[in-house]
Amino acid sequence: MNIPNLLVVPFPVQGHVNPLMNFSQKMVEHGCKITFVNSEFIHKRVMSSVAKQESLEESPTIKLVSIPDGLEPDDDRSDLGKLCDSVLSTMPSMLEKLIEDIYVNSGDKITCIVADVIMGWALEVGRKLGIKGTLFWTASAAMFALEYNIPKLIQDGIIDSHGFPITKETFQISPSMPSMDTEAIWWSKVYNPTTEKKIFKYLVHCMQHSNLAKWYICNTTCELEPSALSCVPKLLPVGPLLRSYDNTNVIARSLGQFWEEDHSCIDWLNQQPHCSVFYVAFGSFTLFDQNQFNELALGLDLNNRPFLWVVRQDNKMIYPSEFLGSKGKIVGWTPQLKVLNHPSIACFVTHCGWNSIIEGLSSGVPFLCWPYFTDQFHNRNYICDELKIGLRLNSGENGLVSRWEIKKKLDQLMDDEQIRTRSLELKEKVMNNIAGGESSENISRVVNWLKS
């Protein structure tokens, strides 16, 4: 039988590596082999975080390999404009060489490239080498529909040729889609016009190769985003793609985490009452300034309930002197899906990154939404206004979310039985997708195509 040998190419940030790793593990369950390509910088981080927790033997089915991203080791990779420029000038030729080297060194032929949409140039490399390809989108279907329709947005005068919104108004991508605010134009929500221009140019370049893709595989489900999915025919929902924590299974190991997971938080959660803990985590990018950090810390104190707060190692802020934190536990990085599924968790205070949203939805927890940049504002609106399974935090005149606002909204969320009920109902619907429902069927379609 034909064993598909996939080359998986994520954009080098945590929120893209994770879902593509989850997808890779799914493909391995269906008999595929994977070569997972990180940038050298990310590869080192992943290897070091894995090595700290488990003995790293080579997995026979997921090979982790790397190519340079063109930046120096201490360059700032959170400057996304600089990263995009460097990725595009360095990685395509390196990827081509990698594929040729794999063949020369091991005789292994790559049979398909699965590229992150924002590594879409990889499909052009595949075309040159006669390898078929498909794209994978790591955010919501609605945000893909937006990017897919960039030429139309320019033509309709909604954005200019650099991607910036021209007017502050609502618009519709297609008659079947609900109207969106220009706030949803995620590439213009990075707070630095030079970076936004570079990102937009990069996106347009990547989308030029999208016609080479068989599908745009997406970590969403049919009932979550029916109208966005119907708007782009090749969008294929396969979500929720969730990490497995089965440690006995070699393919289920944490092969994508940039930071070492602190499992002591699970022991701590085991000691907390049912449905009592606020889980507070803002993904891999969000950083607060000192004033906002203070308000958050003091807001958590004010609530006088247990909280689990992720403060990453790259946080440079210091805790305010009045902060007690006596009810809480602070860790650097958690096994997030395991945390969200813990019976002690009452709600998720989140920046609304799409992976966090999918993980929270699949665990049935209500959200307290605090978006930071890019697509997170749209995700917040969707959670609060369409799905009605969360509340938003508002900032005051000084631009800060105050400790009082945090306390008020957490109290409100804890008292809202309707939000809790809706969250649990949605969890069931969403999870049915991977228990033989539409997403399972779509995974089978992908596998059949890969084996053909």
Ligand code: UDP
């Ligand atoms: N995550 C984690 N432990 C943490 C915080 C986050 O494993 O303590 C994972 C989370 O499960 C998700 C990813 O990091 O898969 C963050 O992706 P998301 O799209 O939510 O946000 P981003 O990091 O892209 O802003």
